[in-house]
C-alpha cells in the first residue's frame with residue numbers, strides 16, 4: 148500500500164475563500180430564498196394555466212450530475228396527476244424532473260402499494276416518499292393521516308422541514324417530534340389538528356401511548372433509513388407503531404442499505420410489497436474514494452496535510468467514539484482551522500445549534516461520530532474524511548454519501564492504520580468498489596465542480 152508520506156507538504160493549492168459557482172466556497176454562505184408569489188397561489192387555486200410560469204424557483208444548480216440521478220425514463224412530475232398546489236411546491240424547491248427513484252416510487256405509492264425501495268444515498272429518496280404522502284393527505288380531515296419514521300433527531304428535523312417546503316401551498320399541519328425535547332410541548336401541539344407526524348420512533352410511541360397522538364386513522368407509514376429502524380435497537384417500538392396504525396395502512400420502506408434484518412419484517416407486515424432496487428452497483432458514481440496508509444499517531448498531521456492540499460468547500464470528518472470526536476475537534480482548532488463537532492452525548496439544544504450553523508456555512512469542518520452518517524443532506528459538503536475507518540460496509544456507504552449529493556461530485560478520504568487493512572479489503576469487496584491509494588496531487592475536477 149502506498150504511504151501517505153509520499154504526499155508533499157508543499158502547499159500549492161489553497162482552500163478557496165470566495166468566488167461563485169455551486170462548488171465554490173460561496174456556496175457555504177449562500178442560502179437561496181424561495182418565495183411563493185401570491186399570484187401563483189391564486190392562479191393555482193383558480194386552475195389558471197399560467198401557474199408554472201409565475202413560480203419562483205431557486206437559481207438553477209449547474210454543477211455536473213452523474214447517471215445516478217440523470218438515468219431516468221423521462222417522466223415529468225406533471226405526469227403523476229398530483230395536486231396543483233403540490234406541484235407548485237415541487238417546482239419552487241427547484242426540482243425540475245423526477246430522479247430515477249422518484250420515477251419508480253412515486254407512482255407505486257400513489258397507487259396504494261406497499262413499497263420496499265433501495266436507492267443510493269443522495270438520489271432523492273426523501274421527496275420520493277414525501278410527494279405521495281402530501282398528495283394523499285386530505286387537509287379537510289382534521290386527524291393524523293401519515294407518519295414518517297426517522298432514526299435520528301437531526302434527520303427528523305431535516306425531513307419535516309422538507310415536508311413543509313414541498314407542502315407550502317397545501318394547508319398541511321406537520322409536527323416534528325423527537326426525543327431530547329419537551330414532551331409536554333408536543334402534547335400541547337397535538338391538541339390542534341395535525342395531518343402528518345415526522346419523528347423518531349420512541350417519541351411517537353410515547354405520544355401514542357399517552358393518547359396524545361391518535362394513529363388509528365394513519366393510512367400511510369414511511370420508514371426512512373428503514374434498515375436502521377428495523378435493527379434490534381428500534382424494532383419493538385417500530386412494530387408497536389405499525390400496529391397502532393389503521394389495519395389498511397400502506398407501508399413505504401426506504402434506504403440505501405438493506406441487511407437481512409429487513410427480510411423478517413417484510414414477510415410479516417408487507418409480503419405483497421413492490422420491491423424497487425436501483426442499486427445494482429452500490430457506490431455513487433460521483434464520489435472518488437482514496438485511502439492513505441498512516442500510523443495512528445500521525446493521523447492529525449495527515450489531516451493537516453489534507454486540509455492544506457484539498458479544495459474543501461465543507462467537510463465532514465468521522466471518528467469512532469465521542470471522546471475522539473472532541474479530542475480531534477480541539478486539535479483541528481489548535482491547528483488554526485475553524486471547526487465544530489457534534490455527537491450523541493451533547494444536549495439536543497447544542498446538537499441543533501451546531502447542525503444549523505454548519506448547514507449555514509458558519510464553519511468549514513464538522514467532526515462527528517456516526518450521528519450524522521445517515522441521511523443528512525448538505526449540498527456544499529464536497530469532502531468526507533474517515534479519520535477512523537468504519538467497521539461495516541453499510542456505515543462506510545452512508546458516511547461517504549454525505550458528499551456527492553444529488554449526483555454531484557465528491558471526495559472520500561480514508562485514513563487507514565495497520566489494524567484497518569483487513570477491514571479496508573472487506574469493505575471494498577462487500578461494496579464491489581475500489582478505494583485507490585491517495586495520489587500526490589488530486590485533480591480538483593474530481594470533486595470541485
Ligand code: ADP
Nearest residue numbers: 242244245246268269270271272273274524553
Ligand atoms: P436521499 O434521501 O436519497 O439520500 P435526498 O432526498 O436527501 O437523498 O436528496 C438529495 C438532494 O437532492 C437534496 O438536496 C434534494 O433537495 C435534492 N433533490 C431531490 N430530488 C430532486 C430533484 N428531482 N431534482 C433536483 N434536486 C433534487
